[in-house]
Amino acid sequence: MKRIMVAIAAIAMAGYAMVAGNPKSEFRGAWMHTVFQGQYAKQSTEENKEYLRRQLDSLQLAGVNAIVFQVRPSADAFYESKYEPWSRFLTKNGAAPTPYWDPLQFMIDESHARGMELHAWLNPYRVTTSKNEKLAPNHIYHKHPERFLEYDGKLYFDPALPENREFIENVVRDIVTRYDVDAIHMDDYFYPYPVAGKEFPDDKSYAKYGKGMKRDDWRRQNVDQLIEGLHNVLQQTKPWVRLGISPFGVYRNKSTDPKGSDTQALQNYDDLYADVLLWTEKGWVDYMLPQLYWEIEHKRAPYPVLVEWWNGVTNDRHMYVGQDVMKCMSKKDITTTNPTQLRTRVELARKQPNIKGNCWWPGYAITSNYMGACDSLATDLQSTIALVPAYTWMTTVTPSAPKALNAAGKKLTWAPANADKCVTEDTPKFVIYSTNGKGVDEAVSDPANIVAVVYGTEWVAPDGFSGEVVVTALDRANNESAPSEAVAVK
Numbered sequence: 001m002k003r004i005m006v007a008i009a010a011i012a013m014a015g016y017a018m019v020a021g022n023p024k025s026e027f028r029g030a031w032m033h034t035v036f037q038g039q040y041a042k043q044s045t046e047e048n049k050e051y052l053r054r055q056l057d058s059l060q061l062a063g064v065n066a067i068v069f070q071v072r073p074s075a076d077a078f079y080e081s082k083y084e085p086w087s088r089f090l091t092k093n094g095a096a097p098t099p100y101w102d103p104l105q106f107m108i109d110e111s112h113a114r115g116m117e118l119h120a121w122l123n124p125y126r127v128t129t130s131k132n133e134k135l136a137p138n139h140i141y142h143k144h145p146e147r148f149l150e151y152d153g154k155l156y157f158d159p160a161l162p163e164n165r166e167f168i169e170n171v172v173r174d175i176v177t178r179y180d181v182d183a184i185h186m187d188d189y190f191y192p193y194p195v196a197g198k199e200f201p202d203d204k205s206y207a208k209y210g211k212g213m214k215r216d217d218w219r220r221q222n223v224d225q226l227i228e229g230l231h232n233v234l235q236q237t238k239p240w241v242r243l244g245i246s247p248f249g250v251y252r253n254k255s256t257d258p259k260g261s262d263t264q265a266l267q268n269y270d271d272l273y274a275d276v277l278l279w280t281e282k283g284w285v286d287y288m289l290p291q292l293y294w295e296i297e298h299k300r301a302p303y304p305v306l307v308e309w310w311n312g313v314t315n316d317r318h319m320y321v322g323q324d325v326m327k328c329m330s331k332k333d334i335t336t337t338n339p340t341q342l343r344t345r346v347e348l349a350r351k352q353p354n355i356k357g358n359c360w361w362p363g364y365a366i367t368s369n370y371m372g373a374c375d376s377l378a379t380d381l382q383s384t385i386a387l388v389p390a391y392t393w394m395t396t397v398t399p400s401a402p403k404a405l406n407a408a409g410k411k412l413t414w415a416p417a418n419a420d421k422c423v424t425e426d427t428p429k430f431v432i433y434s435t436n437g438k439g440v441d442e443a444v445s446d447p448a449n450i451v452a453v454v455y456g457t458e459w460v461a462p463d464g465f466s467g468e469v470v471v472t473a474l475d476r477a478n479n480e481s482a483p484s485e486a487v488a489v490k
Contacts, residue, residue: 027357063382094136115453240476
């Protein structure tokens with residue numbers, strides 16, 4: 001308990017001033033997993049579409065600005081893939097859904113229509129999730145069983161095989177080429193979580209590819225090569241698409257490595273063979289999103305200790321915090337009189353200078369308003385619209401301001417000034433600000449004045465809105481332009 005209170009005090013005394021109100025720039029993600037979600041296979045196409053619209057409406061209300069949607073839960077697809085079958089969590093035997101629909105394209109369209117990013121979430125190595133699970137007839141396992149390993153009754157791609165890395169790279173290249181995703185996202189499942197008394201069965205691969213390396217180093221190298229390869233795929237295909245990783249919340253314990261966190265938990269580096277800090281150091285990954293699900297007072301992995309530790313290891317890349325909605329809401333805050341830990345957890349993250357937002361697990365807990373989570377975010381901690389922070393290493397050039405604004409009643413249109421060559425030549429997103437009787441510069445500095453984020457070049461004011469607005473452009477790296485001239489919308 002002492003080290004928890006010391007960590008909180010250190011954060012509070014470090015001089016990091018809280019922005020008045022909620023920040024204008026903040027990542028506010030929500031994970032929407034499809035693995036083990038039975039509703040999608042039970043519902044019809046139209047029921048699934050309506051269900052997802054309701055989910056997105058609730059997340060938008062809660063201030064979420066990035067949807068992390070699981071499109072490859074278990075070496076299968078929630079989209080039309082030439083490499084893998086349709087997901088068993090959506091259809092049977094790898095068949096396309098009927099009536100046909102493409103969930104990934106649907107989620108891109110619907111998320112962008114609400115001004116939210118869509119991050120396509122893939123699990124890299126997992127093939128089955130339980131024993132005796134039947135794979136679709138067209139699964140690659142049936143063609144190349146020698147490329148897979150069984151561990152604790154489950155199948156995995158062998159991470160050591162170059163042909164497996166190439167296959168996963170091709171899956172990502174296919175997604176990025178055909179879909180307008182904002183990011184590719186991977187979670188904490190690299191080498192499988194260790195099971196006591198069971199060794200991962202990679203003797204054959206180690207004998208062939210180990211080349212005298214220590215096995216732990218060799219396994220880490222296998223994962224490093226995958227992450228570097230995915231980075232290269234994105235750079236070659238669409239360099240504005242980001243790569244994000246959401247690792248287990250402890251890199252290494254201080255007892256193992258003096259540079260590690262003051263924790264006593266499973267370790268990314270030693271147990272999952274994920275050298276996540278190397279990936280940001282090398283510039284392969286654009287954001288890191290450690291899963292800091294533990295409660296504030298956890299004895300072996302307290303949240304305040306970890307949020308401060310991760311703040312110090314960003315390597316000039318974005319760092320976000322993975323938050324467990326149910327633990328935030330069901331655990332009482334021991335450091336204040338708050339009935340939940342939600343506010344303290346968010347404020348501790350916001351006070352860290354290098355942490356740029358949160359991601360909520362699971363998104364379904366927000367949409368179900370678990371213990372008032374959606375209400376708390378919508379009316380308080382995420383009550384204003386926030387812009388996803390800019391990835392400034394992608395480009396130092398900001399886009400030009402929108403021009404040729406035209407208001408016809410409640411409909412506002414404009415032309416993008418996209419002659420600048422930034423990450424890409426187009427500026428897909430625009431921000432609508434109400435001036436609220438203030439000067440333009442003052443208006444655009446206050447997130448309370450953001451009315452909407454729009455993909456496209458038109459906006460229809462909601463019923464009851466009238467007044468003067470200005471528009472800014474966001475490039476693919478989320479750099480914001482100067483504001484346009486002001487125009488009245490009636």
